[in-house]
Amino acid sequence: MTRLKEIICTVGVDLGGTNTRVAIVDAEGRMPASSNFNTRDYPRQQDFVERLAKEVDALFRILKEEGYTLRVKGIGIGAPCVDSRKRSIEGATNLPWKESFPLGRMLEEATGLPVAIANDANAAAIGEMTYGAARGMTDFIMLTLGTGVGSGIVCDGHLLSGKRGLAGELGHVTFPFASDRLCACGRKGCLQTVCASGGMVHTALELLATTTDPSPLRQPGGKLSARDIGKAVIAGDPVAKCVMRITEEALGRACAEFVALTDPEAIILFGGVANPEEMDAEHIRQVMDNYSLAIYRGRVKVLFSTLKGSQAALLGAASLPLHNP
Ligand SMILES: [Zn+2]
Numbered sequence: 001m002t003r004l005k006e007i008i009c010t011v012g013v014d015l016g017g018t019n020t021r022v023a024i025v026d027a028e029g030r031m032p033a034s035s036n037f038n039t040r041d042y043p044r045q046q047d048f049v050e051r052l053a054k055e056v057d058a059l060f061r062i063l064k065e066e067g068y069t070l071r072v073k074g075i076g077i078g079a080p081c082v083d084s085r086k087r088s089i090e091g092a093t094n095l096p097w098k099e100s101f102p103l104g105r106m107l108e109e110a111t112g113l114p115v116a117i118a119n120d121a122n123a124a125a126i127g128e129m130t131y132g133a134a135r136g137m138t139d140f141i142m143l144t145l146g147t148g149v150g151s152g153i154v155c156d157g158h159l160l161s162g163k164r165g166l167a168g169e170l171g172h173v174t175f176p177f178a179s180d181r182l183c184a185c186g187r188k189g190c191l192q193t194v195c196a197s198g199g200m201v202h203t204a205l206e207l208l209a210t211t212t213d214p215s216p217l218r219q220p221g222g223k224l225s226a227r228d229i230g231k232a233v234i235a236g237d238p239v240a241k242c243v244m245r246i247t248e249e250a251l252g253r254a255c256a257e258f259v260a261l262t263d264p265e266a267i268i269l270f271g272g273v274a275n276p277e278e279m280d281a282e283h284i285r286q287v288m289d290n291y292s293l294a295i296y297r298g299r300v301k302v303l304f305s306t307l308k309g310s311q312a313a314l315l316g317a318a319s320l321p322l323h324n325p
Contacts, residue, residue, distance in 0.1 A: 007032065199247075
């Protein structure tokens with residue numbers, strides 16, 4: 001007779017503009033079952049909730065048929081534009097629902113399971129604390145470097161949320177070194193105008209205009225991306241290396257200020273731009289130390305996320321039910 005295998009698990013939902021991915025995640029961060037469906041096929045909120053509930057149920061059934069018994073702690077959702085107190089999604093530009101979407105409450109009613117929902121950057125921070133580089137830490141700042149600079153701040157073991165759940169927009173903190181750069185938010189000098197992918201391309205184009213040296217970054221007709229810059233760094237291109245040095249310098253100077261806010265044990269770098277083969281965390285740490293108040297010097301680590309690519313968002317979401325009060 002087959003002995004039943006028990007799994008203590010949560011359900012992670014990574015709700016994106018194109019795809020909604022769902023996974024059952026166990027206590028070690030393994031994903032014994034996962035699936036996905038097209039977000040855009042469900043422009044009606046109720047239809048989306050029903051499809052999601054059906055998907056979760058189907059994953060439970062697969063595992064039960066494989067002989068598992070499940071102890072499900074809850075469902076965690078990572079999504080853009082979340083009001084974590086109302087547990088709703090509020091007018092995200094890349095999602096089909098323009099009006100307020102109380103997804104947390106609706107999915108709870110549909111599944112009978114507790115549902116936690118958070119902004120993707122905040123979910124990533126909790127995921128890092130549960131399964132990644134911040135395991136065991138109670139104080140750290142996670143910077144997500146991608147099309148923007150997102151952040152999640154964990155202080156005294158709690159994710160800083162703020163009155164409306166909007167705490168930690170560190171990508172829009174302004175610095176004199178970026179004062180000539182206009183941000184998508186309409187202001188000048190935001191950190192992300194230098195350290196997000198568009199900012200790095202901006203720096204590269206400025207550098208390329210000052211020299212006629214050959215560089216793989218000169219692509220007549222092609223649109224330069226942060227990915228191209230990363231690849232050129234690995235290939236040893238001096239222009240790309242200079243772009244990366246400038247990006248690291250900006251991150252180091254910004255982190256010196258952020259450290260003074262919450263006295264973290266570490267800064268964790270995450271996202272498409274934060275690649276250990278291309279970016280030098282030790283350089284960022286040195287710059288941070290040079291600009292830090294003496295009491296913090298030599299005490300704060302700069303680490304890369306250990307959650308890999310596409311799994312990180314799902315693991316982040318899946319960790320939410322474990323940390324909700
Ligand atoms: Zn801004």
